[in-house]
Amino acid sequence: MKAYNWGILGTGNIAHKFARALMLLDNAHLYAVGSRDAGRAEKFAGEFGFSRHFGTYEEMLADPGVEVVYISSPHSMHMEHTLMALRNGKHVICEKPMSITAAEVSLMSDEARRSNLFLMEALWPPFQPSYLKAEEILRSGKMGRLLHMRGKFAFVSPYDPELRTYNLALGGGSLLDIGIYPVMDILRYLGEPENIVATSVFAPTGADESTAMIFRFSDGRMAEAYSSFGNMGGVSTEFYCEKGNLILTRGRDRNQHLIIEMQGDVDDRIFTPPAQGYQYEAAEVMNCLDHGLAESPVVPLSFSLSLARILDEVRRKTGIRYPGRDR
Numbered sequence: 362m363k364a365y366n367w368g369i370l371g372t373g374n375i376a377h378k379f380a381r382a383l384m385l386l387d388n389a390h391l392y393a394v395g396s397r398d399a400g401r402a403e404k405f406a407g408e409f410g411f412s413r414h415f416g417t418y419e420e421m422l423a424d425p426g427v428e429v430v431y432i433s434s435p436h437s438m439h440m441e442h443t444l445m446a447l448r449n450g451k452h453v454i455c456e457k458p459m460s461i462t463a464a465e466v467s468l469m470s471d472e473a474r475r476s477n478l479f480l481m482e483a484l485w486p487p488f489q490p491s492y493l494k495a496e497e498i499l500r501s502g503k504m505g506r507l508l509h510m511r512g513k514f515a516f517v518s519p520y521d522p523e524l525r526t527y528n529l530a531l532g533g534g535s536l537l538d539i540g541i542y543p544v545m546d547i548l549r550y551l552g553e554p555e556n557i558v559a560t561s562v563f564a565p566t567g568a569d570e571s572t573a574m575i576f577r578f579s580d581g582r583m584a585e586a587y588s589s590f591g592n593m594g595g596v597s598t599e600f601y602c603e604k605g606n607l608i609l610t611r612g613r614d615r616n617q618h619l620i621i622e623m624q625g626d627v628d629d630r631i632f633t634p635p636a637q638g639y640q641y642e643a644a645e646v647m648n649c650l651d652h653g654l655a656e657s658p659v660v661p662l663s664f665s666l667s668l669a670r671i672l673d674e675v676r677r678k679t680g681i682r683y684p685g686r687d688r
């Protein structure tokens with residue numbers, strides 16, 4: 362089995378979780394970490410056993426040993442850092458959202474294709490055991506046709522204009538940060554909507570604190586999505602089908618639940634993947650590379666582009682703006 366040398370760009374919250382997940386994979390070599398700060402890079406390398414650490418992203422990306430890079434900087438920097446990694450000949454998995462606008466996602470995809478390098482948006486739900494089980498049930502036909510979907514992602518992020526969640530310069534706002542998840546689920550199962558109604562409530566920085574969306578599809582089906590940094594609404598996606606309902610949710614304990622409601626019975630299945638399941642998306646990257654694929658069949662670049670297009674349209678409807686980044 363070929364082992365891949367991983368490089369991690371950024372040493373924040375999610376980089377820690379991803380590094381911990383990489384440690385579970387025999388074919389992942391924790392090779393290098395790059396930070397804006399040499400001390401932070403050294404500390405992170407020591408914590409997880411990375412062989413090399415760099416005080417700039419440029420130095421890490423110039424290291425010829427690095428084969429695959431995980432981009433974990435704030436959203437507003439995903440494009441710059443992904444392009445930098447690709448131009449240094451590295452395969453890339455980039456945190457969600459892939460970038461701020463669909464035009465930027467398109468540019469990143471073009472660069473990856475031109476360079477014949479792997480690129481995937483780090484959308485972890487489709488690789489989780491609860492999702493795979495839900496997909497199996499939906500595909501089996503025993504729930505009948507999927508008629509409607511409702512998804513939400515809401516938690517309290519106390520207001521601080523400097524925080525990543527509220528600072529527009531870092532891509533702040535609930536839609537791109539967490540609303541992307543219910544929208545992603547709706548896109549996966551119902552496709553691209555023909556009409557979107559949406560509205561947002563804004564924080565003083567101009568970031569959307571909350572966004573509510575209704576999608577209508579050409580076949581008459583509808584779906585609802587909601588994101589918020591203003592309440593503890595939690596995380597769930599509900600599938601209303603002809604013969605019953607499926608609910609994918611995450612408990613406060615971080616366990617994944619798949620609730621199957623059918624003919625009065627409620628079956629609550631609990632999944633507790635190690636490292637919160639972040640290893641599965643990393644395994645997908647290496648599996649694709651093993652098979653000479655430059656895109657994941659599960660999360661292809663066309664999917665990321667469709668997702669970004671929907672988010673653009675929601676933003677157009679609600680007035681969410683990122684100065685200097687809008688079309």
Ligand SMILES: NC(=O)c1ccc[n+]([C@@H]2O[C@H](COP(=O)([O-])OP(=O)(O)OC[C@H]3O[C@@H](n4cnc5c(N)ncnc54)[C@H](OP(=O)(O)O)[C@@H]3O)[C@@H](O)[C@H]2O)c1
Nearest residue numbers: 371372373374375376396397433434435436456457458525
């Ligand atoms: N998949 C998931 O479940 C999940 C969960 C959380 C977040 N995310 C995504 O991951 C990305 C990072 O989120 P996070 O929560 O890890 O954020 P975070 O804790 O703030 O970490 C971001 C890191 O980016 C680097 N960075 C570079 N320029 C920066 C700047 N100007 N300001 C702040 N940080 C800068 C920093 O690393 P250095 O200082 O070491 O350079 C920082 O530690 C976001 O795009 C977010 O959407 C995904």
